[in-house]
Amino acid sequence: MNEQPVLLITGASSGIGKACFDYLFSKGYKVYGTSRKPGDQNPYLLKMDVNNKKSIDAAIRHLINKEGRIDVLINNAGISVVGAAELTSEENARLQMETNFWGAVQVTHAVLPHMRKKQTGKIINVSSLAGLFAIPFQGFYTASKHALEGYSEALRMELKAMNIHVSLIEPGDFKTEISQNRILSNEREDKDYKKGLAAAMEIIVKGERKGDKAIKVAKLCQKIIQSKRPKLRYRIGKPLDLSAAVLKKILPQRLFEWLIMGHYQLNKAKKI
Ligand SMILES: NC(=O)c1ccc[n+]([C@@H]2O[C@H](COP(=O)([O-])OP(=O)(O)OC[C@H]3O[C@@H](n4cnc5c(N)ncnc54)[C@H](OP(=O)(O)O)[C@@H]3O)[C@@H](O)[C@H]2O)c1
Numbered sequence: 383m384n385e386q387p388v389l390l391i392t393g394a395s396s397g398i399g400k401a402c403f404d405y406l407f408s409k410g411y412k413v414y415g416t417s418r419k420p421g422d423q424n425p426y427l428l429k430m431d432v433n434n435k436k437s438i439d440a441a442i443r444h445l446i447n448k449e450g451r452i453d454v455l456i457n458n459a460g461i462s463v464v465g466a467a468e469l470t471s472e473e474n475a476r477l478q479m480e481t482n483f484w485g486a487v488q489v490t491h492a493v494l495p496h497m498r499k500k501q502t503g504k505i506i507n508v509s510s511l512a513g514l515f516a517i518p519f520q521g522f523y524t525a526s527k528h529a530l531e532g533y534s535e536a537l538r539m540e541l542k543a544m545n546i547h548v549s550l551i552e553p554g555d556f557k558t559e560i561s562q563n564r565i566l567s568n569e570r571e572d573k574d575y576k577k578g579l580a581a582a583m584e585i586i587v588k589g590e591r592k593g594d595k596a597i598k599v600a601k602l603c604q605k606i607i608q609s610k611r612p613k614l615r616y617r618i619g620k621p622l623d624l625s626a627a628v629l630k631k632i633l634p635q636r637l638f639e640w641l642i643m644g645h646y647q648l649n650k651a652k653k654i
Pocket residue numbers: 392393394395396397398399416417418419430431432433458459460461481482485508509510511552553554555556557558559560561563590593
């Protein structure tokens with residue numbers, strides 16, 4: 383890439399996406415971000431709902447007309463639906479998958495013809511440690527990130543011959559607006575889940591409140607953008623979060639599950 387690469391970051395209005403937008407912009411990249419409600423203050427923030435193909439196509443068309451190319455796509459837009467899997471409404475479960483998985487897929491497929499034309503590009507999919515192991519009471523979030531991991535792994539091999547590199551970022555807990563934007567999906571109260579959900583929620587929110595700084599993910603994105611041969615997976619977060627990813631690999635499943643349940647205070651959670 384001789385000129386400054388043109389970057390597109392989905393979900394750049396807050397949290398990790400905004401940190402990436404601001405940081406990479408400050409480093410001189412041509413950065414475009416997206417939001418469902420971009421306002422008219424920032425010409426580099428495009429309107430896009432990743433659940434709406436027409437809105438994706440319109441944003442990509444606008445960007446291609448303006449810059450002629452997209453060198454780096456960062457699929458970051460995402461939401462978090464929390465609740466017992468059984469009691470999560472179908473609507474919210476589908477919204478979770480549509481946004482975190484199908485949203486990234488649809489944006490990727492809209493961008494790929496332009497990258498293939500140039501036979502170069504980088505796609506960075508913001509997954510989660512929940513793409514590697516499950517978080518209780520975040521079953522559909524976990525499913526969306528596991529789906530993103532499998533898709534990215536396959537896509538990477540398919541695109542290698544075209545010099546398009548696919549990578550995954552797997553953050554632990556980060557302090558962003560994800561907690562405030564969270565959807566708690568509880569079709570009905572059920573005593574069998576009440577105590578477990580309350581205990582897990584407390585730990586989930588506490589983890590995010592004490593979470594790492596989003597700027598770290600932005601710096602990691604720059605490292606991936608600059609890398610000639612980016613890796614498939616990049617884990618990022620506090621040591622305790624990262625150690626869980628290591629333990630998942632080496633411990634017997636039963637022991638790993640016991641540790642995760644202990645962390646979310648579920649070993650003690652009995653019905654009320
Ligand atoms: N925070 C963490 O602890 C953590 C950990 C692991 C992974 N992650 C992942 O990091 C990514 C960013 O999350 P965050 O923590 O920065 O959350 P956040 O502060 O809530 O930001 C989410 C972003 O996604 C956008 N978004 C949501 N739904 C969208 C849709 N339908 N179409 C387009 N944009 C949409 C929002 O933009 P608008 O509302 O303006 O449209 C917003 O900019 C997510 O994929 C999340 O799963 C976060």
